[in-house]
Amino acid sequence: MAKKKKKMPGLNTSSTADISFMLLIFFLVTTSMDTDMGLARHLPQPPDPDQEDAQVDIKARNILYVRLNFEGQLWIEDETTRGYADIKELRQRVKEFVKNEQNYSKWPEKHVKILDHLGRCYVTDKHVISVQTDRGTPYDAYFQVQNELVAAYSELRNELAKEKFGREYQYLDDEIKDVIRKQYYPQNISEAEPKKYGGTK
Amino acid sequence: MVEMNTSSLPDLIFTILFFFMMVTTMREVTLKVKFVVPQGTELEKLEKKSAVSFIYVGPPTDQLRAQMGSGTRIQLNDRYAEPKEVMDFVAAERQGMQNQAEQVISIKADKGTQMGYITDIKEVLRKSWALRINYSASRRN
Numbered sequence: 001m002a003k004k005k006k007k008m009p010g011l012n013t014s015s016t017a018d019i020s021f022m023l024l025i026f027f028l029v030t031t032s033m034d035t036d037m038g039l040a041r042h043l044p045q046p047p048d049p050d051q052e053d054a055q056v057d058i059k060a061r062n063i064l065y066v067r068l069n070f071e072g073q074l075w076i077e078d079e080t081t082r083g084y085a086d087i088k089e090l091r092q093r094v095k096e097f098v099k100n101e102q103n104y105s106k107w108p109e110k111h112v113k114i115l116d117h118l119g120r121c122y123v124t125d126k127h128v129i130s131v132q133t134d135r136g137t138p139y140d141a142y143f144q145v146q147n148e149l150v151a152a153y154s155e156l157r158n159e160l161a162k163e164k165f166g167r168e169y170q171y172l173d174d175e176i177k178d179v180i181r182k183q184y185y186p187q188n189i190s191e192a193e194p195k196k197y198g199g200t201k
Numbered sequence: 202m203v204e205m206n207t208s209s210l211p212d213l214i215f216t217i218l219f220f221f222m223m224v225t226t227m228r229e230v231t232l233k234v235k236f237v238v239p240q241g242t243e244l245e246k247l248e249k250k251s252a253v254s255f256i257y258v259g260p261p262t263d264q265l266r267a268q269m270g271s272g273t274r275i276q277l278n279d280r281y282a283e284p285k286e287v288m289d290f291v292a293a294e295r296q297g298m299q300n301q302a303e304q305v306i307s308i309k310a311d312k313g314t315q316m317g318y319i320t321d322i323k324e325v326l327r328k329s330w331a332l333r334i335n336y337s338a339s340r341r342n
Contacts, residue, residue, distance in 0.1 A: 135317030
């Protein structure tokens with residue numbers, strides 16, 4: 001008897017591609033790409049209930065007030081000037097205030113600090129930028145102010161890095177970055193009302 | 202006529218599928234508020250997705266507006282919440298995290314939200330020791 005060799009029929013897999021395509025499309029629809037961005041901020045620690053007078057006294061010359069009213073209008077005030085301003089001016093004003101290049105007596109006080117890598121420096125690390133908002137202020141206005149403040153600080157740090165090291169801030173060693181960030185140009189942004197003393201009202 | 206061998210096509214598609222599964226994250230909640238985040242220039246990427254919790258703030262979506270009105274709402278997980286509930290939310294989120302010190306709260310709020318809501322949330326976050334926050338935004342060119 002001549003046995004015919006039977007070939008095992010293969011499973012038809014032509015639709016597997018379609019099935020996996022469908023899975024692929026399902027995942028594309030239900031997931032989101034990793035593009036979440038935002039402005040990172042640090043909140044101050046909660047007030048200590050045991051501490052009675054938590055108010056910090058700050059000299060008037062060290063404070064720059066940035067206020068936003070319920071319509072989102074910006075008001076900038078320091079010892080020299082006060083008045084409504086445009087959001088575009090804020091960055092420059094903050095930079096001049098924090099840097100106080102001429103050691104002007106109405107802008108933040110400078111004092112000597114010996115820093116690692118940088119040596120003897122005159123820093124204005126006692127300055128405070130006080131941001132005050134109304135309950136009705138639009139969030140967008142507040143966000144733009146925060147954005148400009150962060151921009152001002154990063155420009156200052158960048159300028160310092162270029163002047164001292166000839167490189168941009170982001171290319172410096174982490175150690176040097178830390179010194180600049182924490183000791184030379186610390187971000188002192190307060191969102192509470194600081195009490196002031198000294199100077200003229 | 203010789204047909205092209207397509208037996209490796211499924212494998213190929215599966216590879217793409219796995220790639221997408223790796224680089225993307227599941228959308229965890231159904232949004233009940235609608236928001237347009239503000240635009241900024243000094244943004245940082247949110248790293249370590251596992252340590253991030255989201256708080257959504259904005260008016261209810263169009264489908265829910267008839268029931269819920271058009272006032273600003275805060276959404277935690279899948280439901281509307283009051284600002285004081287943020288504390289429990291933060292604690293619950295922190296429970297499931299490996300590195301609790303790195304917890305970041307991302308606030309996704311609509312541009313037009315009144316600051317009162319944001320200030321309330323921030324005050325509660327401070328009390329719950331969730332100090333690292335992130336104002337969600339899109340890049341402005």
